[in-house]
Amino acid sequence: MDYDVIVVGSGLGGLAAATTLQRGGMRTLLVERHSVPGGAATSFVRGRFEFEVSLHQLGGMGGHEPLKAVLDDLDVTRRLEWLEDGDLCRTVVPGEVDVVLPHDWKAMADVLDGIAPGNRRAIERFLRIVRETGLWQLTARVSLDRMEEQLQWLRTLPDVRRHALRTFREVLDEFFTDERLKIVLSSYWSYNGQLPHRIAFVDMARLLALYVETKPYQVVGGSQALSSALVESFEEAGGELWLNTVVDRIVTRDGAAVGVRLGDGETVGAGLVVSNAPSPTTYTRLLDDPDVVPARTLRDLRSRRLGxxxxxxxxxxxxxxxxxxxxxxxxxxxxxxxxxxxxxxxxxxxxxxxxxxxxxxxxxxxxxxxxxxxxxxxxxxxxxxxxxxxxxxxxxxxxxxxxxxxxxxxxxxxxxxxxxxxxxxxxxxxxxxxxxDQPGGAIYGFDQDITDSWLFHDEDLRQNVPGLLLTSNWTTAGGYNSNLVTAARRCRRLLEAGQ
Ligand SMILES: Cc1cc2nc3c(=O)[nH]c(=O)nc-3n(C[C@H](O)[C@H](O)[C@H](O)COP(=O)(O)OP(=O)(O)OC[C@H]3O[C@@H](n4cnc5c(N)ncnc54)[C@H](O)[C@@H]3O)c2cc1C
The missing domain is CATH 3.90.660 (Polyamine Oxidase; Chain A, domain 2)
Incomplete structure (x- = not known):
């Protein structure tokens, strides 16, 4: 065995996995087909400008949970300069509404009240339910392996149970009649890619709670600086990064992943392969023996839509x-x-x-x-x-x-x-x-609307092929916070389990 772990792809899911495992004592090789690490978390230069590709606002950095704790643990936070946005966002529909929302629940209620006076009680109740649902969701999504604990908590939250799996639009319509108020409250839908009449209330509440509770952040140097800081920590701990190197196949033996074959034909062995490539690509194109994928996993894959x-x-x-x-x-x-x-x-x-x-x-x-x-x-x-x-x-x-x-x-x-x-x-x-190399250029993986929320797919959480772990947009809700936190926690649990 050449390495304990080989990670295929240095997007955020791959970087967080590789850094966690290497720092946890496993000899890790990170293989990236591109000339720069980071996947979508990168930048490019035109003339006098360096352009950010994908990071708009980073949630999870305020306080200690959840992303900040992960980046602290990976020794990344201190390497970067973080800037808290002064406001949550501005929402504009010309001729209808133009407001700046603060990132504080009480101040936000004041602004919303100004848009449609007379709705104060409904606004406060609505924001309370958003907060409760969002906080439950933020914790639940990264600890689905402790489902019983999550369900216990859920039993104490009747409003969350009532609204979580309705569309955000349905709940808005129950609380308000003013369309401008609804548009402003829905501002963050695009960070999930689903419009208010398609997104589950629970998913939209997560976004709002994430940015209000932990504040929106920018990072100096943008997402490439974040990717590079992860690489720095990984390499300082002894990890190896091979750029400009494509993984052509994940090699299996007796039904388990045992290494990779590179584009030039070289084979490298490992006890564990982590794929940051999309799950449809990993299961149907990268594995050298497609029969190792369980039928139920392929059925689940076929049931899903491109985001x-x-x-x-x-x-x-x-x-x-x-x-x-x-x-x-x-x-x-x-x-x-x-x-x-x-x-x-x-x-x-x-x-x-x-x-x-x-x-x-x-x-x-x-x-x-x-x-x-x-x-x-x-x-x-x-x-x-x-x-x-x-x-x-x-x-x-x-x-x-x-x-x-x-x-x-x-x-x-x-x-x-x-x-x-x-x-x-x-x-x-x-x-x-x-x-x-994301199918359809999808930015958050599968289409995750009300009919197909992450909540319905425990396939994503399992090691469906022994020796192979997947971690990317396609096995999480997608996005910075979700990818980094989920990848790091899954790998930490592997380390704790001694695998
Ligand atoms: C335009 C745009 C806007 C976005 N806006 C936001 C936003 O506002 N907020 C937010 O949270 N998220 C946003 N995202 C999503 C966010 O960028 C991703 O969720 C995040 O970067 C994690 O992606 P990933 O690790 O799953 O995959 P990727 O970033 O795609 O990384 C996968 C890596 O694996 C490599 N790879 C794949 N196959 C192989 C192989 N066979 N051999 C070697 N290497 C391989 C690829 O080259 C790539 O580097 C946006 C994305 C885009 C593109």
């Missing part, structure tokens, strides 16, 4: 955040109040998505822009099908048209933004598919 990707317009602007009118780093901008139009736009190129996250990375300067300049990224949820069905010769035109429609929408927030563009780069679901 959303995104279209992002990365803008390097020759103007400061103040000149552009940004006081919050994150703005959720919608052209109207009709969420069905947003869903149609997410599935089509005919009707551009009338919603975007506008992130300005220089309100709390993260070190990406030249002095006096700003980096602004416009992100819309997009599924890959319309892009996959384009003829190759239509792609450049479609991408250009999409970028222009995103600029039209953001002009309603920042008039004249076109005049200060110094760099512009548009990424589509096909871009994310190409760079990260």
């Amino acid at each position: 959303s990707s995104a279209t992002c317009l990365f803008l390097g602007l020759d103007a400061s955040p103040g000149e552009l009118g940004f006081t919050a780093s994150t703005t959720f901008l919608s052209a109207g109040l009709d969420e069905r139009a947003i869903l149609r736009g997410a599935h089509s190129l005919e009707e551009p998505c009338p919603f975007m996250i506008v992130t300005c990375y220089d309100v709390r300067p993260t070190g990406f822009s030249p002095r006096g300049g700003s980096q602004v990224v416009l992100s819309s949820i997009q599924y890959s099908e319309p892009w996959e069905s384009l003829a190759p010769e239509e792609y450049a035109r479609a991408k250009d048209a999409y970028a222009r429609s995103q600029l039209d929408l953001v002009e309603s927030l920042v008039p004249g933004i076109r005049d200060v563009i110094e760099e512009a780069e548009c990424a589509t679901p096909l871009t994310f598919k190409r760079y990260t």
Whole structure:
């Protein structure tokens, strides 16, 4: 056996697993096909600007739980400079509503009360249920192996039991009639990729509770700095990282994973293989013997749908955040109040998505822009099908048209933004598919709506093939917090179990 563990892929799920295991005393090899570690947690350079690819706001860093504890444990927190956002977010529907939400429940209730006076009691009750549900969810999702404990707690939370598996929209409609209030309360839906009429209340409550309870953070140097800090800790503990190295197959013997075969044909052996590649790819493409995957795991895989990707317009602007009118780093901008139009736009190129996250990375300067300049990224949820069905010769035109429609929408927030563009780069679901090898360029793995919440899939938690552990967007709820925390905790439990 060459190593105790081989980790395939250095996305956040892979990095957290490799660092936990190496620091826990297991000789670990981390293999990454790309020339830089981090997967989607990375950046790229155009002209004078370094662009953040995926991190909008990091939850879980305030206080000691849950992400902060994991990064402390991995000796990563101290290597980075963390900046707390001054506010939760700004939500704008031109002509309807324009509010900045604070990251404090009481102050948030005051702002919401100002939008639709007369709703104070309903607002306070609603936020209490969101908080209770979110806190339960945050704990439950990373400790499903202690289900009995979670159920005991749940028995003491009647409101959580009543609302958790309804859609967020249904619960909103029960509490409020004012559409502007509902839009503002739903602001964070896009961080899960599911609109309020499709997302489970429990999942939306988790997002809100995460960002309000632990505050939204930026990190200087962006997500690449986070990935590099994990690599530093991993290597300091003696771990080995092989970049520009593709794992062609996971090698099995007698039904168990025993190593990997690399792109150049070399075989490397290990007692445990951890795959950070997507689970559909791992189970159906990487294993040298597909018969080792249990039938129930394949059935579960077939029952699931591909999640959303995104279209992002990365803008390097020759103007400061103040000149552009940004006081919050994150703005959720919608052209109207009709969420069905947003869903149609997410599935089509005919009707551009009338919603975007506008992130300005220089309100709390993260070190990406030249002095006096700003980096602004416009992100819309997009599924890959319309892009996959384009003829190759239509792609450049479609991408250009999409970028222009995103600029039209953001002009309603920042008039004249076109005049200060110094760099512009548009990424589509096909871009994310190409760079990260994620099926459909999916950014959070499977589509996790009310009909298919993470709660219904214990397959993700098992070691379905002996000697093989999966940890990525496809085995968690997806996203930074969830990937890092879940990967680290699963590996810690392996260490504790002496495997
Ligand atoms: C545009 C965009 C916006 C996002 N916005 C947010 C957000 O606002 N908030 C949030 O929490 N999350 C967001 N995410 C999601 C977040 O980036 C991911 O959840 C996170 O980075 C973890 O991803 P991962 O580890 O599952 O996979 P990845 O980051 O895709 O990493 C997988 C790695 O494995 C490597 N690999 C795969 N197969 C092989 C092989 N056979 N051999 C060697 N290497 C291999 C790949 O090259 C890659 O580096 C966003 C993602 C994108 C793309």
